[in-house]
Amino acid sequence: MTAEGVPAVRVRGLLKAFVGARRRTAATQVLHGVDLDVAPGSLLAVLGPSGCGKTTLLRVIAGFERADGGVVEIAGRVVSGPGTHLPPEQRRVGVVPQEQALFPHLSVAGNVGYGLPTAERRGGSRVAQMLELAGLAELGDRMPHELSGGQQQRVALARALAPGPSVVLLDEPFGGLDAALRMTIRGHVRAMLHASGATAILVTHDQEEALSIADRVAVMRDGAVIQEGAPVDVYSRPVDLGVATFVGDANLLAGTVRDRSVTTALGSLTARAGSPQGAVTVVVRPEQVRVRAAADGAAEVIGRLYFGHDAILTLRLPDGTTVDARVARSATLEPGERADVSCAERVVCFPLE
């Protein structure tokens, strides 16, 4: 039987609770039946606010924590299930923790070679190959503390990839890096993962990071996966209001749907297929709002955040509602100027709670 069609990682109904640190405090249910499939060679981002259980999910998949229920399969093999709990060293799972956790007493090459068979550990071709992949070919003899944050990140990933694991787990891998570095490193990590053909699960609370780097995004909330899909689907077709506001900026407007037409303060908009009828909350992304300067426009610019590449304008509509609009740098207006606003794209509607 080939691995064709078998997910690299398959998670079904995963449960995990932590007993309180003090006796008598109730156990906290952290994972409430997580389901997840990761296709071989793909990068899945698990996106969720802090405390949603995403790090625990990684630790259970890696085997550091024992699941209370449910099944974890890696490359078709059950590693965690009723009566089964393979120790971490038998799972063929690479781990890149948040703090990278390079072995401080080993050189870069020593770190990368740590998971290899004894013969290949020192100066083997695999170590050289991985250092090459990480763009660190010259730095094998350095000690971890002699590296920059970005280099440490790449060493940690090279170390995880070296033994050719079935899946690599990355826990908030860019959390400790400053914004400027983050973009570059994100690119490096994605390139390294693709070049090695590895399957990876990346956990993050940063929606921009998840959408930009991943092939698939799983949104987690309160210990369960709420929505799983391609980044563009999660962003443009969120399953509920929570996901909609979590994965990106959103204007939430009151509206009334009849057939596909929604009446809102922005005028009459077109709802996506399958919208509920009647009173709804309408999600309008700032980049969906069109702004056209007009001296007699109905809306007034009351605020502006200028980002260089573009800007966010805050506009007050005739009925007092305010909306944010993302506009090109060339189209930016000054506060106090008037404009016409509209939205031509299809919008997502959710029934009122």
Added chain:
Amino acid sequence: MLLRQRTAALLARSVLLAVTVTAAAVVLGVTLAWLTVRSRLPAAGAWGVAAALPLAIPTYVAGLAYISRFPGLAGFPGAWLVLTLYSYPYVFLPVAAALRRVDPATEEVSRSLGSSGWETFSRITLRQVRPAVAAGGLLVALYVFSDFGAVSLMRYDAFTRVIYQSYQSSFDRTPAAVLGCLLVAVTVVIVVAEGRTRGRAGYARSGQGAARRAPTADLGGWRWPALAFVSAVTALTLGVPGVTLAVWVARGVSEGAPLAGTAAAALGSLTVSVLGAIVTTLAAVPVALLAARHRTPLARGVERASYAGHALPGLVIALSLVFFATRYAGALYQRVPLLVFAYFVLFLPLAVGAVHASALQAPPVLEDVARSLGRSPLAVLRTITAPLTAPGIAAGAALVFLTCLKELPATLLLRPTGLPTLSVRVWEETGAGEYAAAAPAAALLVVVAAIPTWLLTRRTGTLS
């Protein structure tokens, strides 16, 4: 009734000594810490090392130096002087570390809110190092109550001296036991008080970003008086014993006094101290590793245990072991195993503290990663945990070794007859007025003990 009055007087004498020494040590320790860390004192780093070194000199060695040179100091003045000069590092070291950690931004904010330099120092800087001052001061108080060397050589009737005399002079050992219990009660009160002083204010740095190094103050015209002050302190703490011991050693050598006694004592010290260090460290490793991994009451206990070690005076431990051995295990009395066991009881907290600190060098996440890379738990222990913690464990063992080497009261009571040690030799010969015979052993102790103290302060200096 008479006994009660005498006990009250004894308690008063001990408390008087503890209070006056603690007050003086706090003033001395804080002043030196500020001068060496936050002022532009010439060669501040070197003075910082010199200020920590008195820790390496046991009080009975210092007592030997002072009583042999200034016999008029005997009694309270001598005990007060020696204890102050050799215990203030317990205040100096934590306060210096705390001063280094003070975020200069908090001081700048205070200045920008309109406070003067002095106001900022008293309202912001001093407040932030207050826990360190309190903890150090209480350590000094504990040290004074449990010290045996200085008070016995200076012939000041504090608890330990009276307990020892009452133990030596009568067959009825009950009074010694009663006084010992009283002494422990006093030290326990101090330890509890230490816990209370910590209060609830947070002293950790809040906010992110690396703290800058604290700026140093220009001393201006005070530069030379400050230099004179630190020189005087160093002359008293290091100069007096150094010169005195050198003079006595030279005199002994020129008079042809045999060094064989010192050599035999060194061998004896080496034997019992190595055994004590091995046994204590081996016992400390599992306790400390467990405590470092799990945030349990045990872990919190371990953190407090370093104080417990100070709270149980060596003399009391030794006495209780003597009682135990003479009643129930006569075969052990004045045998090496019992002495090693005393070291184990006395210094386990010390070893646990050192190993605990080194265990934090190997956080569990490293082991998680190593396991996920396919290595078995045993291989991970061998390739990750052991290499990372071994230096700390070795340092802990060395620390215990040195502490055993300097230990006096337990060694005095429990050592096998015919097994001399350096500390006992210094104490006995000094007591008999044979300073030239005591000096070589004392000099050897100081030299051996000074090296790691110097290394330790240098390391902590560069780390922070």
